[in-house]
Amino acid sequence: MLIALDAMGGDHAPAEIVAGALLARNELGIEIALVGPREIIEAELTRHGTVPSGIEIVHASEAIAMDEHPAQAVRTKRDASINVAMGMVKRGVAGAFVSAGNTGAVMASALMTLGRIQGIERPALGTIAPFSEMGILVLDVGANADVKPNYLVQFAQMGSVYAERVMGIHNPRVALLNIGGEETKGSELIQDVYTRLSKSHLNFIGNIEGGEVHRGRADVIVTDGFTGNVAVKVTEGVSDFIFRELRTALTSKLQYKLAAMVLKPALLAMRDKMDPGSYGGVPLLGVNGVVMIAHGVSDARAVKNALRAASEGASSGMLDAIRSLARK
């Protein structure tokens, strides 16, 4: 099963992307097509010495930058690495696509090239709640600012399939992000979704509040793309803020600096626990293909982990499971 990898996507492309591909090939045995300008990729591969079998280059002459207008770039740069790789998934040449590049462009290209799974009203972008390691899938986190009740029910279904098939969680617990525990809490839309989820065959455990997201009560947390995006960005903002404050506090006096040196291993271990690289990639669910989006700051380890998730996604029958749900 070949996985197409966007060699040009991400803040540390192509170096960390190519390094991640080699890690995934050597450690996990995944076959990878590095998609992007051949010369650039070859130059990068050369730095690593011998290229193992199972790593190939698929030429794409263009790249979409992180700050380009997504839909416009996808339409005008037809030979961009994202578009070329998506075409490979469409034709069945690749079983999945991984990109650490422009998220909006990946979503636009996926919709344009692969299209939605029949019966799925809107695709959803998932993420793994920070601090939860492989634990908690949150979706949607930005694909849909405006939603209808049925979208959220489908997000719950797709998220449950992903958690079971790719994250390896048996009978995943699904919760609804809300502003209170009782079923009468929240907006009219959310109350409607609550009723529908209660009647579904999912393992629905009810509402979860913003303060509980990281506590591990649920495996899949369903929300609209507006609230989900705000929640994820607030999480990053607060975490950054606290670590910045911590750094300032620990360097404000000489005796603090010395004590901080002793604590360094503990603090680094803590930081690692919150590192998005541990899960690697997050899925775009509801399109006709396995598409994994890695964080823009991905290093080689994160890329490797995203390739692992993509490979699981491609071999686990996830798409067929979603297709059969959508037909019901």
Added chain:
Amino acid sequence: MLIALDAMGGDHAPAEIVAGALLARNELGIEIALVGPREIIEAELTRHGTVPSGIEIVHASEAIAMDEHPAQAVRTKRDASINVAMGMVKRGVAGAFVSAGNTGAVMASALMTLGRIQGIERPALGTIAPFSEMGILVLDVGANADVKPNYLVQFAQMGSVYAERVMGIHNPRVALLNIGGEETKGSELIQDVYTRLSKSHLNFIGNIEGGEVHRGRADVIVTDGFTGNVAVKVTEGVSDFIFRELRTALTSKLQYKLAAMVLKPALLAMRDKMDPGSYGGVPLLGVNGVVMIAHGVSDARAVKNALRAASEGASSGMLDAIRSLARK
């Protein structure tokens, strides 16, 4: 100007409430009516020795617990401290009301007893973004799960008045919480609000994303009560999570414990910076009276600071300013 204080509200009532009242009386010269069962309040006051002038007791025979159903408790317990105090504001006996009790009950009682300011479609509950000290007002954080564009415009107007009159910020910068910076981002509703705010007389600086809330770019951040509530609770959840992890990490080995002892003052100072007690209370805006809600965990200092904000709210002409905006 007498401020009515709910002696029975909050996790540490009545001890910290009464202690806070005495602090506010002695340090700030605020006149306070402690509202609740007379015997309980008297017993608490006795522990502090002589009761200064300017502290009075207004008897209320009942109290509403933190976990009671708000609207129901407000309707059935007519002699609850919250209802009695709200009546004092209604009659003009008190210039403002402060409670660290059941937030939903305070909102329900305020609506029932004081009513909305004419022309204001929905009251909004504000909060001060943690880590910002007196800096950033976020509203609505839970009063309105379902909103219309005009509600948010009014939240912006009321928030701007509060920031100017009570927080002392000249020409407050107003931002809209959104999932991207451009005006074409976000839900249809939010885009509509963006257009309206752009045309308003407010100092509207545009969109702000979830990760920027704590960065101090804006003084007033406007959002619906659903998103705002999730954002605030995620902030608390992430902060708690990190501090819990930090505590675990710093006590996992003997040498870490020793180093952590050296760092204790720095870590405590950092924690203080994030303590909701520094701003004390948050306003319920849009009702016919000054109502401040303090955090359930409020200690005496937080109660004192909430009383200070209530006193500012009562003496600054905030209500008249909101009334005249609503008439436009």
